[in-house]
Amino acid sequence: MARLLRVRLNPTTFERSTVASGTENPKTILSLHPKASSFRTKTMSHSSIPREKLIRKCRQKKKEEEEEPLGGDMEDLFSEKETQKIRRSMLEWYDTNQRDLPWRRRREEEEGEKEKRAYEVWVSEIMLQQTRVQTVMEYYKRWMLKWPTIHHLAQASLEEVNEMWAGLGYYRRARFLLEGAKMVVAEKEGFPNQASSLMKVKGIGEYTAGAIASIAFNEAVPVVDGNVIRVLARLKAISANPKDRHTIKNFWKLAAQLVDPSRPGDFNQSLMELGATLCAVSKPSCSSCPVSGQCRAYSHFQENGSIPVTDYPTKVVKAKPKHDFCCVCVLEILNQESNQSGGRFVLVKRPEGGLLAGLWEFPSVILDKEANLTTRRNAINIYLKEAFHVEPKKTCNVVSRKELGEFVHIFTHIRRKIYVELLVVQLTEGETNDLFKEQAKDTLTWKCVDSDVLSTMGLTSAVRKVYSMVEAHKQGLSAAPVSSNRTAISRKRRIT
Numbered sequence: 001m002a003r004l005l006r007v008r009l010n011p012t013t014f015e016r017s018t019v020a021s022g023t024e025n026p027k028t029i030l031s032l033h034p035k036a037s038s039f040r041t042k043t044m045s046h047s048s049i050p051r052e053k054l055i056r057k058c059r060q061k062k063k064e065e066e067e068e069p070l071g072g073d074m075e076d077l078f079s080e081k082e083t084q085k086i087r088r089s090m091l092e093w094y095d096t097n098q099r100d101l102p103w104r105r106r107r108e109e110e111e112g113e114k115e116k117r118a119y120e121v122w123v124s125e126i127m128l129q130q131t132r133v134q135t136v137m138e139y140y141k142r143w144m145l146k147w148p149t150i151h152h153l154a155q156a157s158l159e160e161v162n163e164m165w166a167g168l169g170y171y172r173r174a175r176f177l178l179e180g181a182k183m184v185v186a187e188k189e190g191f192p193n194q195a196s197s198l199m200k201v202k203g204i205g206e207y208t209a210g211a212i213a214s215i216a217f218n219e220a221v222p223v224v225d226g227n228v229i230r231v232l233a234r235l236k237a238i239s240a241n242p243k244d245r246h247t248i249k250n251f252w253k254l255a256a257q258l259v260d261p262s263r264p265g266d267f268n269q270s271l272m273e274l275g276a277t278l279c280a281v282s283k284p285s286c287s288s289c290p291v292s293g294q295c296r297a298y299s300h301f302q303e304n305g306s307i308p309v310t311d312y313p314t315k316v317v318k319a320k321p322k323h324d325f326c327c328v329c330v331l332e333i334l335n336q337e338s339n340q341s342g343g344r345f346v347l348v349k350r351p352e353g354g355l356l357a358g359l360w361e362f363p364s365v366i367l368d369k370e371a372n373l374t375t376r377r378n379a380i381n382i383y384l385k386e387a388f389h390v391e392p393k394k395t396c397n398v399v400s401r402k403e404l405g406e407f408v409h410i411f412t413h414i415r416r417k418i419y420v421e422l423l424v425v426q427l428t429e430g431e432t433n434d435l436f437k438e439q440a441k442d443t444l445t446w447k448c449v450d451s452d453v454l455s456t457m458g459l460t461s462a463v464r465k466v467y468s469m470v471e472a473h474k475q476g477l478s479a480a481p482v483s484s485n486r487t488a489i490s491r492k493r494r495i496t
């Protein structure tokens, strides 16, 4: 059974995270910063309450919270006056300060314009969940040139979509985008124009539905991503764990209260824009902020300089990533008969389901612990024999076998050390056919491509890095060691 390279993305470089509202945890509520003068807690003391009574009490509390109307707990919501002021200030600020981004450009109203805009918002929002705005702009432009409408996208293959997405990471989202487009087009009812119906489309969650519905269809629904959480946490000086489901639910309530019914899309974008620019993770520009007068965190800071606004939202300690190790064997086949200068490289396709579904990579083996060269080569030899019936020196003429170096790739939960070797073998055309004809086609799909094709393929950033080491080696440059890289991204990401 082939063991393949598994690639994930790094959580630290996100432009935006999206946060679905969760179910309640009866013990958790929004609370103020412990250093602030108005600090209060609402945690329940259970020690002296009999178990049955405690369960009844928790159930009752949960029921109350579920039934609680939006404006039920006015202590935690904005006052009407604050709401009006924030709406006005944010929209004025956004009208003059919004960044010029391709997915924000308006065109003349024409038939199908709203659906086109919905598609653009959808694509841009999914891409923005992956990486920074600057990176997304190029991907977005290329994507729209190739698939300008949802109908064009619905005709695409997964392989084409993966190639276009290559380097953005979280390929599952690209797959869902494609499946969602096919679903909408197949149903022939037009683009769903409400958040509730949008959420039935594959790959569209609460955040994306809110963004599309408010921006493209003017529905007064909120959006809550990492940027919005930061702004709201600071406006209300909320120090509760921002990852907690109940806290997230309260962020959704606050965002729903604030969203301006006359310009919901612009208002939602203004909150996200503020979080991405002035109200940054570190060094926020409070003196230029349009809502500094309504910001409790800023007010606390002015009262007591030892409470910086960056204390909000509370930083949650991340779990340490798992360490593992991966041997990658770039297998290059020279063909005696074709007399070509360069060989062809073997690429293996990952399974159609799961992580990095359907993407191509060099043959590789995952190891649980650090291993010396002999152990790594043994592991690769076993894999090559099982997968391709290739046994260096036995079934093929080894031209060269060289270690090219190693690098560290950080995935969402894994810190992976990747060892790279280049194995060049020489075969006759007949031998090539013989070597590969017995492969288990139901468990492994592979192909041989030349360097021209390889250079233009959509490859994951880790695979691309491996190939750049091969190219550097062939050009006589040092290919190793390569420094640690952080390309992995997660929805639970740092926002910039």
Ligand code: SF4
Pocket: 231, 234, 235, 278, 279, 280, 284, 285, 286, 287, 289, 290, 291, 292, 293, 295, 297, 298, 309
């Ligand atoms: S005043 Fe500062 S902390 Fe408050 S919302 Fe504005 S930029 Fe953010």
